[in-house]
Amino acid sequence: MATNKIKIFVDAHVFDKEFQGAQTFIRELYTRLLADHPDLDIYFGASNTANISTIFPDLPKANILPYKKRGIGLLRFVFDIPALIKKHQFNFAHFQYVAPKNSPGCKYVVTMHDVLFNDFKQDFSYLYRISRNLLFGNSIKRAHIKTTVSVYSQQRICSYYNIPETDLHVIQNGVNDTLTQFHSSKKEAVEIVAQKFGVRNFILYTSRVEPRKNQLLLFNKYLKLELYKRGIALVFIGKESIKIPALTQLIKGLSDEQKKLFYWIKQVDQPDLAAFYRACRLFVYPSKAEGFGIPPLEAAICKAPVLCSSATAMQSFHFFEPYMFDPVNEKDLERKLSLMIHSPPSDSFTAKVAKQVQQQYNWEKSSNIFYNLIQSNYNS
Structure with missing residues (x-):
């Protein structure tokens, strides 16, 4: 019976x-739900529909x-x-942070990341x-399912x-294992x-x-330790979403020797990102504030050595110890760097961390928790 x-x-x-x-949260969560739960009929709303087709290639138009x-946009x-x-x-509508006025017959799921x-x-x-x-608080309070x-x-x-706290369910981010499948070895990634x-x-x-991402702190410590004199480069990957005048001034004031070893790449695709993680000498994440903190976990599953902030949500990343630091304590970062x-x-330590991250943060677990919430609310 259907x-x-x-x-x-x-x-x-x-x-x-x-x-x-x-974006990572929606892409990975719904990729798993679409693959594992055919009893769900999932629709996506967006202005750039071509982008949605690329992200979910098997989704009907x-x-x-x-x-x-x-x-x-609002x-x-x-x-x-x-x-x-x-x-x-x-039956359900899923929103990140902000939801419209409640619609009769439809239960709202609101995910508030931080x-x-x-x-x-x-x-x-x-x-x-x-x-x-005003917007976020009102939306999360009205939601039938709060995550x-x-x-x-x-x-x-x-x-x-x-x-x-019992009304707000944790659907934690996972780490995409596909990052580990792009390159067969560190040597290959280094050459790429x-x-x-x-x-x-x-x-x-x-x-x-x-x-809050604290790139400026890392850059200052890199320069203070004169790592460029040892031929060690510094690479930032990411677009500038909020101006940091002090960082702009620091970059302008670099010597020719320093400029040769600083790279700021705005965006790379997944295979290249995996290569950077795999090839790096060290991945450093000095962020002061994260609702979760995906990048150090991605670096970890690619078996990069990770030096990670212990602030906010990252205090749960105990597997990085003793390679964690308080981003407010600059001497702590400098010493551990x-x-x-x-x-x-x-290599055995980084392999152990990679295994722990994969076991603790995976989308199959998170999608199952989400699916069970949908099921229980659908039947209630």
Whole structure:
């Protein structure tokens, strides 16, 4: 006897923008759900429908719903999304951070990744904080299913918006194992990066460039330790999402010797990203604030030596010990950076960390938790 499929609408407007963590969350979560749960009928809404087709190549075209291109993106919540929910009679609608007014017959799932704008007010404008608290707070309170990506974010969100922790479910990010399948060895990855980007013997940091990500701290320590004099390069991969005047000035003031060994690459594809992770001498992640923190875990599964911040959500990454540091304590970073350059962790240590990350952070586990939440709410 045939059963009706559960119809889910996903607001996928984040794929219309520059890369951010919410893209990884939606892409990986729904890739697993589409593969493992044929009883779900999943639709995506976005302005760039071609991009959705690329990300989910096996998805029927009819399941990709276009938003009208408007000057103000939030208008999709007023016009496009309510109309689509009404037309298609969705059982659930999944939103990141912000949801429209509730629609009859449709249960809302809201994933709020963090409230870093409240915890680190100095890195966000007053208007940004006020508007996000109004929109995000109202949305998470109204949601039928409330989710976030880490225990740290769960605690902070519940504290700010007076939500019982039992009502906010943790669907943590996983790490995409495909990164480990692109290159057969570190030697191969080293040659790929050298031939394609002209870089060898380098320290790596991947993430958007903005103040809380703390690229400036790493750069200052790299220069203070004079690692460039040892032929060690520094590589940033990520677009600048918030201007950092001090970083701009630092780069302008580099000597010719220093400039030759600094590389800022705005974006690379997955195979090249995997090659950078695999080829790097050291991956350093000095971020002050993360709702989760995917890059050091990606580096770890590629068996890169990782020196990671212990702040916010990353305090859960115990497997990196003793190679963790407090980003507020600059001497701690400087000491451990120097230590790892001179005495890097063994291959057996990095292999052990890779295994722990893969076991603890995988999308199969997370998608099963999400699926069970959908099932239990569908039947209630």
